[in-house]
Amino acid sequence: MSISLRKLAARLIAAVMTVSAVTAANAAALEQPVAVLSSSLNASVGTVLTSDEVTTAAKAYSRAKADAEAQARAAAAVKAAADAKAAAQARADAEAKKKAEEEAKALATLITAPVAARSVSYSTDYLATDAIKANATALGNYKLTFYCPCERCNGALGVSKTASGATPAEGRTIAVDSSIIPLGSRVYIEGYGTFIAEDTGSAIKNSKIDIFVSTHERAEELGVQYANVYLLG
Numbered sequence: 528m529s530i531s532l533r534k535l536a537a538r539l540i541a542a543v544m545t546v547s548a549v550t551a552a553n554a555a556a557l558e559q560p561v562a563v564l565s566s567s568l569n570a571s572v573g574t575v576l577t578s579d580e581v582t583t584a585a586k587a588y589s590r591a592k593a594d595a596e597a598q599a600r601a602a603a604a605v606k607a608a609a610d611a612k613a614a615a616q617a618r619a620d621a622e623a624k625k626k627a628e629e630e631a632k633a634l635a636t637l638i639t640a641p642v643a644a645r646s647v648s649y650s651t652d653y654l655a656t657d658a659i660k661a662n663a664t665a666l667g668n669y670k671l672t673f674y675c676p677c678e679r680c681n682g683a684l685g686v687s688k689t690a691s692g693a694t695p696a697e698g699r700t701i702a703v704d705s706s707i708i709p710l711g712s713r714v715y716i717e718g719y720g721t722f723i724a725e726d727t728g729s730a731i732k733n734s735k736i737d738i739f740v741s742t743h744e745r746a747e748e749l750g751v752q753y754a755n756v757y758l759l760g
């Protein structure tokens with residue numbers, strides 16, 4: 528066998544060994560490349576290789592091994608990044624699902640729980656959630672005014688009963704245009720919470736709602752506001 532053929536054979540065997548060793552992730556082969564290579568080459572080629580040939584083959588092996596290891600590290604980095612992304616997505620999905628469930632539960636409570644009388648004032652606790660926006664009927668931005676039972680707010684007799692016959696209560700009673708919002712409807716006023724459409728008023732037409740409060744002082748204090756209004760299912 529000529530020197531050049533022996534060199535070629537040595538390189539081929541080195542390449543085959545490298546690929547098989549790395550592919551099989553054979554740690555022992557990777558630990559002892561030169562020893563394994565020398566004996567295999569000598570056995571295969573049928574004669575003793577020169578130290579230069581062994582060195583050349585060993586270098587080729589080392590380069591191939593380093594390349595394979597670099598590729599393995601790169602692949603591991605890509606996989607780690609993909610795993611991290613998938614985990615982040617799974618966490619985000621779980622959080623979104625949890626939030627949607629909580630919002631659906633809160634919406635069900637708004638629709639079914641009694642509307643308790645409470646002091647009317649703006650609160651960010653009453654901002655419309657995604658569930659409200661998705662499931663209630665958005666009526667648009669309304670002009671809010673405030674009224675109390677007094678004669679100034681209601682004419683000579685004042686008010687003791689609403690148009691629907693209920694005794695008005697702050698935090699529950701609102702006056703609406705009943706051609707848009709039927710009396711008895713549950714109405715969510717963003718920033719103010721849930722009310723019942725119980726009253727009407729000659730000046731309460733279209734996108735206007737009059738919110739009942741217990742004293743004239745509070746009605747004046749609250750003045751005029753604007754808010755998004757939703758008709759709850």
Ligand SMILES: [Zn+2]
Nearest residue numbers: 675677680743
């Ligand atoms: Zn008044």
